[in-house]
Amino acid sequence: MTGRPPIMPRGAGLDVRWQRASARCPSQHPGLAGQARALLRFQLGIEWTATRLCHCSGLSARGAKVVEAQRWKGKATLDSLRIGTWNLGRSGAFHRTRIPRQLEVLRQRKADIWILTEAHDANVPAGGYVRSSTPHVDFRQKGEHRVVLWSKFPLSPIATEDPVLTVAARLEVAALGRPLLVYGTVITHAHGGVAQRQALSWQRHQDAVNRQRAEWLRLSREYPDHALCVAGDFNAHLDPLARYAAVDPRLGMLQGLADAGMKCLTTDDLRGALGPDGAHAGAVQVCFSMIDGLESRLEAWPATFNGLRASDDGGLLVELAWAQAAPQEHATARRAEPRVTRVEHASNLT
Incomplete structure (x- = not known):
């Protein structure tokens, strides 16, 4: 038969x-x-x-793209914190039809903290707590900001040297066992001032790196009991074979992060495991203090949502996790390199 x-x-x-x-x-x-x-x-x-x-x-099965995964040991006993960053491409000024799609992506990602760049009051998630950089003449539309911090936790503002390109705040994440200082940034792109014949390529980028790395170090010393997170649009990749970067500022950023006790958790070698979405997430980065026992998982999403353009580039989110334990005393907290793993990715969540 x-x-x-x-x-x-x-x-x-x-x-x-x-x-x-x-x-x-x-x-x-x-x-x-x-x-x-x-x-x-x-x-x-x-x-x-x-x-x-x-x-x-x-x-x-529909829309799911498994790239690589590694179970976290003792996942059921981990606390976690989700930190995302995305350049919204000045949609509040030029692409208002993208705003509903951006808000839906932000809602679905369920981040605890967002560092949004080229943002607008209209595409900041509802609820939560918000701190924004100072408006500037370069962003001529009302409601635009270079950087916006959004958090589900209350934010206490911290002054920065460049309130137009940076914004900082401290917050309490009880499970982390120490306060957290978040520093959102846009580092000037390669051609800043070039068209106006006011600077050479990468010159203003290098100047911004020098100022900000000094500020990272200062903040790490002024707030030694805090974990430190620097995130936003670095306008550069930080790997040795960086697709978009100049050598001196790239090395300066890496050294500045190390001096302040931080490490980048979104380098190209980690993005590579996420496929095209990781590669096309732009030059946004998430960097965090090197804390003993800290693990991280990386997620990415494309610049489109349901087949329609949401921004010029995709975004990145890092989920940090650590074992539930009695909080360490701030004075004796030991820092070490976080262990980094990769995670599966779905281009559109449902």
């Missing part, structure tokens, strides 16, 4: 498929049979991994 074979339980088809793979290669060519079995083993491994990750993460 012919027809479709009965549906077998998960894993039951392994022996049958192994036999079929071997049967395809004649017995006089045992090497080919071995290669077929090796290839099948590899394919089965991919199928099992993808099925298992989609099941565990709750992602639907």
Whole structure:
């Protein structure tokens, strides 16, 4: 009798498929049979991994893209904090139709803290607490800001040397065991002042890096009991083979982060595991204090939402996690490099 074979339980088809793979290669060519079995083993491994990750993460098969994942040890006993950053591309001034899509992406990502750049009062999530950079003549539309901090926790403002391109605030995250200082920034792009013949390429970028790295160090010394997060649009990639950066300012940023006890958690090698969305997330970065026992997971989303443009670039979100334990005393808190893992990604959440 012919027809479709009965549906077998998960894993039951392994022996049958192994036999079929071997049967395809004649017995006089045992090497080919071995290669077929090796290839099948590899394919089965991919199928099992993808099925298992989609099941565990709750992602639907439609729109789910599993890149790489690693379970966090003791995940059930971890506290976490979600910090996201996204350049909204001055949609409040030039692309008002994008604002509903931006707000929906921000809602779905469920961040605890947002550092939004080229933002507008209209595309800041409702609720929460907001601190914005000072408006400037370069942003001529009412309600525009270079940087906006949004948090589900109350924010206490901290003055910065450049209130137009930076904004800072401190907040209490009880589970973290110490206060958190968040510093949002836009570092001048490569061609700042070039068209006006006021500067050379990368000159204003280098000047901004020098000022801000000094401020990071100052804040780390003035608030030694705080964890420090610097995030926003760096207008540069920080890897040795950076696609968009100049050598001196890139090294200056890396050294400035290290001097202030921080590390970048969104470098290109980590984004690479997220596929095209990680590669197209622009030059936004999230950097955080190197704290013992801290782990991070990276997420990315594209510049489009439901097939329509939401911004010029995609965004990034870092989920920080640490074991639930008695908070460390601030004076004796030990810092070390955070362990970084990668996470699966869905381009559109539902």
